[in-house]
Amino acid sequence: MNEPLLDIRRLTAHLQIGQKRAELLSDISLTVHRGERLGIVGESGCGKSLTALAVMGLLPARMTLGGSILFDGSDLARIDEAAMCDLRGRRIAMVFQEPMTALNPIKSIGAQIAEGIRLHLGASRAVAEDAVRRLLDRVGLPAPRFNGDLYPHQLSGGQRQRVMIALALACEPDLLIADEPTTALDVTVQAQILDLIDDLVDETGMALILITHDLGVVSEMTERMVVMYAGRIVESGRTEDVFRQMSHPYTRGLFSASPHGAALVARRPLGGPRRRLASIPGVVPDPTNRPSHCAFADRCGFAQDDCRAAIPPLSVLWPHESIDHAAACFHPQRGKVPA
């Protein structure tokens, strides 16, 4: 196998809050190859966005990083800000969740898209203008209705997200990180934006990291996925394998709790009691107070004594079957999820 484009090894991040130490990311290891689509799934506070920000070098300075983030040979956890500036926007680009706040309201969209092209590629104003026109066409904002002189407030949410994507693509990055790119959008617009990202990955051969809380989006968009819980990866593997056999109880819980899962089962008989969702009891442990055993044990229906004794490592589930599917659980589940 050739070198992965991005190779995160044992990444940790913590924050000192007075006397308390918040362990935000623990032991995150993942790889992304060129042209590959990786999904990161989890609930708010699980560390999925932090992982992305760590790759982008956008974490606050007072957060301490450990481990390494190898991007095409250089360790992003160690390089200085000037070197990071050369990569950021040029080779690694990010699409943020909130297209309303991520764009600058007082600069035209053309100027915002052209900024990277002028800065990183040293293009002249005229060349940059042509590039902006091409990018707007590509992301589905055709002339004459749309041009670079528009301001973000003149666009709808879906259109702004298209501008964000054009901006991220401007320098033809090797890695695109999309952090919940469609969460704020309507379903039909979401489908258009996902189609667009999907086509662009096919066309350019860039790698995609798609961060989402929606299992449906991961299933449709990615080849491999990792599930995060409380700052750790709890399950990883090829998307198909993970969906065929969700092994970590948290992955299963997440799936059963989501209304999509419930929608698969037959509807209730008329007048009968309404079927309840299988919710996960309790809440995610506070990052300043994470247990020294499996962080999911207190919410887990399968927890046993060993779960409250140590943190289960992420280990390959079926070593004999050479399937790239791992879970961090002492008692991984087998079989399909009972919906």
Add this chain to the structure above:
Amino acid sequence: MSTPLLEVRNVVRDYTLPRPSLFSRPVALRVLHGVSLTLGAGQSLGIVGESGSGKSTLARTVMALDRPQEGEVRIDGENLYALSRTDLRAARRKFQAIFQDPYGSLDPRHSVRRIISEPMRSLEAGQPGTSRSDRIGEVLDAVGLSPAAADKYPHEFSGGQRQRIAIARALVTRPALIVADEPVSALDVSVQAQVLNLMMDLQERFNLAYLFISHDLGVVRVITDRVAVIHLGRIVEEGPTGEVFDGPRHPYTQALVEAVPKPFAGRRQRGRSAKGHASVAASGAAGAGCPYEPQCPLAQPLCSMEAPALRLLAPEHSAACHFA
């Protein structure tokens, strides 16, 4: 059948847009084009549609917060917009709301006790204080919070717990109808499931009716009996939830159902929608034809000439399409 709990008849709501110049006539944008609905006691009706479709305006109209230009809203047979101020105040006990943002909808400077007692103080003047505090205990218990929660402040709670407080506040006047505008959209999946389960428990226990507004079809499917799909201020399809989602008849509903990403669907292989997204502003100058015609993949010449009316296709299932 006797009078339904909620009856919305031909509601039309226009908003006046800012005038383009000082001397031009004010321009009105029609947000609701004659919407009618009924909802029986103990039932739940979902309203789905995209942003700008008029879902929240409909909720405000039902809550007697936004007077419609035409049409009426009846709760227990009483037309809300014909009531005097005092009578409306008394009627408000029967319907309460839960909003989307559990952070913005609770006053951070008020204790939970004060937040929950607010509806009683403003709608039920002259009740003794002891019965009030009993009722606060009751509703906190009903939503699964401890009595000690009454003396805390909203910032001490998580998003899911705050939504429980909002539900407790809605329950305290013992309403028959709760209008829930995207109540779980801001919550994480596992917490969302807890809140939805709670809402189902409460519905059975107190025989509540829900008008449940959401853009998330999965959530609507779980909690509602019937669903109305709204597109640019018109109901385009209405029927039993399972039937509408499994066999959508209107092309817009089909597009919505199709657009939801589904687990186990494998990599994306759906037909790419060629037609763009019509903006709401464009609908202001709607012609005589079907408002969905510009986006509709099945549009025929008839569609641009005549707007289809909502018609019954199967018992209790209707759609507004010539070809449904």
